[in-house]
Amino acid sequence: MTTFPLPFRRATREQGGTLGRANLWVYGLLTAWVLGSIFPFYWSFLVASRDSSMLTENIPPLVPGGNFFANAQRVFDTVPFWKALGNSVIVAGSVTISTVFFSTLAGFAFAKLRFRGRNVLFVLVVATLAVPTQLGIIPLYMAMAEFGWANELQAVIVPNLVTAIGVFWMRQYTVEAVPYELIEAARADGCSMIRVFWHVCLPAVRPAAAFLGMFTFMTSWNDFLWPLVALNADNPTVQVALEKLQSGYYVDYSLVLAGTTLATIPVLVVFVLLGRQIVAGIMQGAVKG
């Protein structure tokens, strides 16, 4: 059994809807699907490990060559890739810590505290999920230029400090995961609200916070439009650096795909290590949402 160690609705597993035992057809189709899912990653590595001349053949050899490190070296020579990696770690890291903290805090308030206007405010949070804030980038850029934040990392960090989806997700989880009795007991012991949050709520919602953290990190790491607007080629995130790598007059694909391979490895490693939790989180979110 490999379930998420959580008091989520675990009962959903193996419960119903099952078509029956998997046969060879099912395994065959799924295998084909997974191979198709992996292939573009492999292709990227394949081209990166050879030189671009392989692309002139109709069906190029599907075995990696020995040029990957040479091509990777060229990536670092062409764009400030170390800086881009560092920037992406700083940006995605700060955004993740901040989003998880503020979402958990707000989720706790919406789930467990009673206050005037709570329902209205929560409906507002949900409503903002449908607002395409990406379309506000023009004034946002003007404001950042005004502050002198253009081409500074805080320009891409600050707009993402907390998200509606984070607040929503943490609220839904906290409702079920934190018993009122525990909060009352902590209050009786003289805990202030923030200590109740820190010592009672936070430990109980850790699994959901961990999922939100992974999700936020991946989203932030992969974010493109706003970083492209806010940052220049000399101070990029990984995604912006990749785009710059591709936008020469002549595209050297073994160079560019070495870049995408390097940029994908970190998230791929995280995914291989934590994929099972990510799968569980998405499925539980689906049942709740």
Add this chain to the structure above:
Amino acid sequence: MSTDLGTGRDLRTDDEPEAPTGKAVARIPWRHRLSRWDVRLSPYLYVSPFFVIFGIVGLFPLLYTFYVSFFDWELIDDNPTFIGLENYAILLADAQFWKTLVNTVSIFVLSSGPQIMMAVLLAALLNTRLRGPTGWRVGVLMPYVASLVAIGIIFANLFGPNYGLVNGILETIGLDRIDWQADRFSSHVAIAIMVNWRWTGYNALIVLAAMQAIPREILEAAVVDGAGAVRRFFSVTLPLLRPTLIFVVVTSTIGGLQIFTEPKLFDAMPGSNNGGSTNQFQTITLYMYQTAFEREDLGYASAVAWVLFVIIILVALVNFLLTRRIATTGEGKR
């Protein structure tokens, strides 16, 4: 609605007798008051970061976009000129804008329709009794970790007109090469394939979760009634999945209409914002980006952004009303 936390007041009176010395007694009212403020204000303090951030970097820029759209406003411009509705008048007659609108809708339809069908099929496969179910799920979700930029670059290479693998395979099996970038419809198909590649597995997991939430008794009843596997799927499972499928469509609408990265990186001319030599796959968001940051015409770009905003809100409203109707009829049937 009371402003106090459940049993808070009782808890605090319990505290009082414990204070042993005169000094402590004098401090109680202060502590009492502090605790009261703590209970009253903390919730607002805790939810405020979201509203402050959303207000400043979400809502305000969006509304200010509307304001900017009434000006002739260059990127570096201290004296924008108020021109009223002129940007909108130009927009309505702008062939490129209409082309990008059609492109956006076309790519969206090509990606969301097949994607939902494939996601349901995939979920049905994953819902059989498999060995190592989690491993398969992780495998199916794999594309989700790839960044849109990486996907754009990899697929632009795979769909390359001369040296792309896809055309290489087409030629090898005796079919004609397709100029994936130059041909309008083909370029939409290629971009839709990128979108589907990334999202189908993710949506399949959501559908799978909904399938597993279907009570076993309903399916057993169908078995007793003599329904075969296929019949069970179409007559029992699929109707019960409807709310989830609608949810998937609604969430994909908001993102799908703002598609930007894939068409930007798919261009045969790297770094270009044209969406192809004749804008054959330029989307509205890409057009907005080009107008604002390449042509440096912020006023006009804001008008483009605002029109897209209105379209998205309208589509979301229609979705919402449809969902409610379908959801209520679904309830009635059950």
